[in-house]
Amino acid sequence: MGDNGFLRYPATLSALKELTLIRPDDWHLHLRDDAVLDAVIASSAEDFSRAIIMPNLVPPVVTRKDAENYRQRIRSACSKLTGAAQHFEPLMTLYLTEQTDPVDLIAAHAAGVIQAVKLYPAGATTNSSSGVHNIEAVYPVLEAMQRAGVVLCMHGEVTDPDVDIFDREAVFIDRVLTPLRTAFPELRMVLEHVTTADGVAYVQSQTQYQACTLTPHHLVINRNHMLVGGIRPHYYCLPILKRREHQQALVKAATSGDARFFLGTDSAPHVTHTKESACGCAGVFNAPNTLSVLATVFEAANALDNLEAFVSKNGPKFYGLRENREQITLRRETEAVTFPDTLTCGDETITVFDPGMPLHWQVV
Ligand code: NCD
Ligand code: ZN
Numbered sequence: 173m174g175d176n177g178f179l180r181y182p183a184t185l186s187a188l189k190e191l192t193l194i195r196p197d198d199w200h201l202h203l204r205d206d207a208v209l210d211a212v213i214a215s216s217a218e219d220f221s222r223a224i225i226m227p228n229l230v231p232p233v234v235t236r237k238d239a240e241n242y243r244q245r246i247r248s249a250c251s252k253l254t255g256a257a258q259h260f261e262p263l264m265t266l267y268l269t270e271q272t273d274p275v276d277l278i279a280a281h282a283a284g285v286i287q288a289v290k291l292y293p294a295g296a297t298t299n300s301s302s303g304v305h306n307i308e309a310v311y312p313v314l315e316a317m318q319r320a321g322v323v324l325c326m327h328g329e330v331t332d333p334d335v336d337i338f339d340r341e342a343v344f345i346d347r348v349l350t351p352l353r354t355a356f357p358e359l360r361m362v363l364e365h366v367t368t369a370d371g372v373a374y375v376q377s378q379t380q381y382q383a384c385t386l387t388p389h390h391l392v393i394n395r396n397h398m399l400v401g402g403i404r405p406h407y408y409c410l411p412i413l414k415r416r417e418h419q420q421a422l423v424k425a426a427t428s429g430d431a432r433f434f435l436g437t438d439s440a441p442h443v444t445h446t447k448e449s450a451c452g453c454a455g456v457f458n459a460p461n462t463l464s465v466l467a468t469v470f471e472a473a474n475a476l477d478n479l480e481a482f483v484s485k486n487g488p489k490f491y492g493l494r495e496n497r498e499q500i501t502l503r504r505e506t507e508a509v510t511f512p513d514t515l516t517c518g519d520e521t522i523t524v525f526d527p528g529m530p531l532h533w534q535v536v
Contacts, residue, residue, distance in 0.1 A: 176392060176528035188504065191476060191533075195256075195498040196463065196483035198223035199491075200325070200364050200385045200436025202455065203246060203262070205229055211517035212441050213249045215459035217260035219535055221496040224325065224436070225262045227290055228299040232267035236280035239264040243285070256498060263287040263491075265325060269302050270309045274316040281322045287491060288323040288362070289313075293348070295331045296340075297410040298440065298454055303327075307348055311355065318359040323491060325362045328371065329411050338395075341411050342370040349374070357381070360490070365390065365438045367411040369421035375432050376425075383490045385436025386426045388465040389456045392527045394419040405447045406523050409440065410454040426482055427475035434486035437462050443520040458525035461511045465525075467502050467533035502533045509534040 201216060201223040203209050216223055225246065227233035233242050246262040253260075265288045266277055272289075280286045291310075292303035304310055317324060329340035330347060349363065363371055363384040375384045389409065394416045398407040407413060425433045439462070440455030447453050458465070463483070470479040488495050508530035514521035 176397065188476065190504070190536075191467065191479070191502045192499050193480045193502070194484035195221045195496040195500050196435065197221055197487050197496065198437050198439070198459075198462075199362070199434055199487045200224055200226065200387075200438050201459070202226045202228070202438070202440040204441060205242070205245065207518050208441055208443070208522070209245065209249050210252075211515050211522060212439075212457070212459060213246070213260070214253055214257060215515070216439065217250055217253055217257035219459075219463050219500065220260065221256075221498060222261040222263050222493075224288060225264055227265045227267035228292065228297075230299055232269075232299065232302050233265070234267050234269055234272065234302070236266075236276050236283070236285055239266060239280060239285050265290045267292065267302065268304060268310055268313065268324075270304060270306070272310065272313050274313045277313065277322070278316055278320050281320060286322075287493075288325050289317060291324060291326045293327060293329065293331050293344075296327050296329045300327070307352065314352075314356055314359060318356045321360065321492070323360045323362060325364050328363045328366070337412055338414060341366070341368050345370060345374050353378070353382070362436075362490070364436060365411060366422065366425075367414050368418045372421045372425045376430070378432075380432075383432045383434065383486075385438070386422055386433055387436065387438045387456070388458050388462045388469075389413075389438075389525055389527075390419065391423050391426055391469050392465055392529070397528060405449070405452040406456065406526065408447065408452055408454055409438070409456045423469060423473060427470055427473040427478055429475075429478040429481050431481070431486045431489055433482065434490065435462075435466070435483045441522045443517060444514065444523045445520070447523065456525050457522050460515075460524050461527065461531060463500075463502060463535055464509055464511075464531040464533045465527050467504075468527075468529070468531050471533070501536045503536045504532050505534055506532075508532060
C-alpha cells in the first residue's frame, strides 16, 4: 500500500493497465526566462500541448509587445526540443496593472497574441509588486475585457496584513471576488490554484462564467506534510497549503468531472538554494510528474474516467478553444515509476516536486 498519510493507494486497485487521453493542456504555468526557461521547458512540452503562461517575470509582461517578445523566446526554447514537444503552444497572458491600457490589451487579444489577463493583488505572491492595489482602479479595463470576451485569471488572495495567511483566499472571495462578480456578471473569470473548500463552494455556486484551476500538489499534500517533523521548503507555495479537510474538498472537485474545474499545475521553478533559505521563495516545480501524480489521485478516487475531462476537455471548453487532436497514453507499471530529484540549470539545480508516495503511472 502506497501512502503519503492522505492518499491511500492500494497497489492492485486498478486492473486497467493503459489509459489513452486527448493530449492535456496546462492552464497555469510559470516558465520564467533565459536559463531557467531552457531548463524547464521540456518538462511541460513533452506532456502538454498548450499552456497558459504566467506573466510575472521581472519586469512583468504588461504590453502586447512584451507578450509577443516573451512568446518568441518560449517558441525558440521549444525549437531546440524534439518530437511533439517542439510544437508546444504557449498561450500568453498580460499582467494587469493600474496603468494597463485597455486599447493595447483588446488589440492583443483580437490579434491572438494573448488568451487572458492575470490579476495579482499587489504583494500577494512571487513578483507581484506591480500588481493591483485598488481593484476599482481597473474596473474600466475589466469592462472592456467583459465586452471583448477576454478571460481574467486571478490570484485569489488578499494581502491585508491583518488577515491570517491561511484565510486569505476565503477573505478574497468575500471582499474582492463577490463584488467583482456582481459588477461583471459575464466576465469569464478563473480563480487560479484554489486551495480551500470555500473556493470550491464558491465556484460551484456560480454560472458558466466562473471556473477555477487546481494544482497537483494541493491535491496530494496538506500543511501537515509541509510542517510536521521538520519544515519542508519545497512544499512552500502560495496560496499556502491548507488543512486536510480542504485538500479532501479539492480532490472531490477535481475528480467529479464538473466542467468548471480543470488543471493548472502552477509549476513554479525556483533554483534550489533560493527555496532552502532563511527566507525561501514560494513555488513548487511539479511539471515533470504532474500526469503521474494526477493518474494516481484519480485512480485512488476511483475516477480515472474523469481524468480526461480535468486535464484535456474542461479547460479548452471554458477558454473557447478546440480540444487537442493528438493523444497521449499513460501506462500503469508494476514497479513504482521514478523521476529525477532535480534538474540542472547552469551551476544550479531546480528541485522536482516529491509527492511523498509511490507513483505507478507513466506517460509512454
Ligand atoms: C508562483 C511563482 O513562483 O511565480 N509561486 C507560487 O507559490 N505559486 C506565483 C504564484 O502563482 O502565486
Ligand atoms: Zn502561479
